[in-house]
Amino acid sequence: GAAATGPAVLVKEYILRVDSNCLVITFAPVEGESSFAFVNAIEVVSAPADLISDLARAESGNGYRNWTLSRQALETVHRINVGGPKVTPFNDTLWRTWTANDESFLEPESSSSVSRTVAFSGRLNRRKGGASREVAPDNVYSTCRMADSSNLRWVFNVNPGYKYLVRMHFCDIVSWALNELYFNIIINSDIVYKDFDLSESAGQLLASPYYIDFVVSPDSVGLLTLGIDSCKLTIPSKAVGLLNGLEVFKINNSVGSLDGELSVDAVLQSPTKGGFLVFLRSLMCGFAFVSLVLVAFKLVMRLKAETRNPVAWLPLPLDSAEASTVLPYKTSVGYRFI
Template sequence: MAIRTGTMNFFLKFTLYLYTYLSLVSAFSPPDHYLINCGSADPVATDPYRRIFKGDSVSDHLVSEPLIDPYTTRFLLKTLEPTICENLPVIKEFIVPVDSEKLKITFVPLDNSKFAVVNAIEVISAPRDLVTDLALYVDSEKNEQISGLLKNGLETVHRVNVGGFKVTPFNDSLWRTWVTDDKYLKSSDVPEKILFGGRINYQLGGASREVGPDNVYNTARVIRSSNETIPNTNITWVFEVEKGYRYMIRMHFCDIASVATGMLYLNVYVNDNLAYENLDLSYITNRLLASPFYADFVVDEENSGILTVSVGPSNASLPHAVDAILNGIEVLKINNSMGSFDGEVCTEFVLRSWRRGNAGVLVPLVAVIFLLLIASVFLQRRRNWFGDSVAWSRLRVDVSEVNLKYGNQFSSGKA
């Protein structure tokens, strides 16, 4: 354990110095900031947080392929609208590396569906210190420092404000939502919540407000000993995730509970494995209270679909002191080896398969429409020639040029 602690101390110190190089002293102003109101012809629209979204119908950001069957597509959208409106909005958030001057976002129908839908898109440049390249990989056999996170995409799965209230985008400089932690708590006894009314001491090199806002760092859950006995308990949070992926777990710490530095030591566990022993926040934050810090851990989730995060007293914990603390938790899915967050195929394969599949639908669709047109011509001419007679007549093969053009409207996808 001593070797593990020493290695982790060096890792955390090195990470802190790395943050010092990357951190910005001024307020974050993203160089790229696009807010798109999809499907709108209005120049601008304002959301509840007073942000201005531009309609994609009047911008140059929308590039779409012609619909294969516009009539069927419109009918399905109208059918599903009430169901969508009755449910809460679904927000998907991704952090992706971009190595070109353009970012392309494509939506395709799922499986046999005829449409894909999106209401709004936000594209915002991330601060340089939001994700670093280093993390600690944790499993039952070993803990080791790994690199390469910046080469991967991350999908936000859970973002929790521990011990506090819900943080809305209005109170977050990156417009994120942090939910309360109550439903994730596994502990039999409800751990103590604390609220800090003082100033959060953001340091150059520590966590910035873009990493975590004040409203996350000024609340926490703690384990506290009130006598000579150190509690023999942990605080545990449980998160449901999709099996078969690696996950990055970010834990936010800020000692807003101790009366002096050098009194708080705790153990950190991920999936019941000891991720860090005797974490000394005073050492990490250069002996400054109420100074935020975060640590990133990477785990594999192959079987259970459950991730657990725990903090608790350590062998170095002191009586009459705070023995464990945690302020926030984030769980982010890491894309797999195919660059995907959903399945074992790459994006280009999905797009190619979708185009091939819809090309197969187009041919019989046009054939059916063409046959219906021929049948309608036959019936009309039959009425003209024979009135109400039921005698059989041979079908003429000379379909008019007007009807051919009408049929081509369907085959070309034009309304």
């Protein structure tokens, strides 16, 4: 695909806490793989310390618990402006990109034929303690995908063996009055939030941004299913539910890794054979280059010295008995390298 459509672009985004004024990013070769690697650009963006809270709801649906998420490394897997257009870094205070492809993750039963997108042109009611613009920009909370009469399901392929932080963004931009929107939040086959009342959660305000964090695991084959379902409190003539934005983050495993079972210390303390050969070749090339520079420098200095002190020759006498030569003058050149 890349050859026909242009260069493939891979962007990796991580969220981690830094407690010092020094951030070290190391690229290490992988054993058995090509030792050639490159990076085009690195961006480091400072974020509020409370962007990721330690508290999140568990997939069992038994309320919040402390996951010490602020001390974990997170890798962004998906960040979607559900029901709205792509949001570029220029419209996000933390320079994030929100994609606009939520429909490609919808189950067939949740397609656009049974759901619709809504755009809100009014002013959002952001409140103290609610979702700030650093959590998500206005463009995310001003659009949504709404289910009129059916449930919604989004399905994602992720790596099994990890836990994931799922952040769901809500903002009631479809109701005409408070307390008209009630629904269940489903992750995989579990109800993780029953009879969710968006008006109550958003401080009894319409168009007030709100988000919920969940820590969940995918199924055995790496499928993560997120859903909005009707509940016993759902009003028949009103919307079943809505979703404005969605973020999925991979959480580091027990050895502090986001890719495999090797810890960072194990990777850095166990240089591979391929990496050593690359280092050796680089060292030899560097030595050869420095040697060539030194030789060229000495030749130039010698030529300059001979120009300043030309060789003197006397004409040979006709009488061979008196024949003599005058040897070149001796010269001395000094070098100093700093």
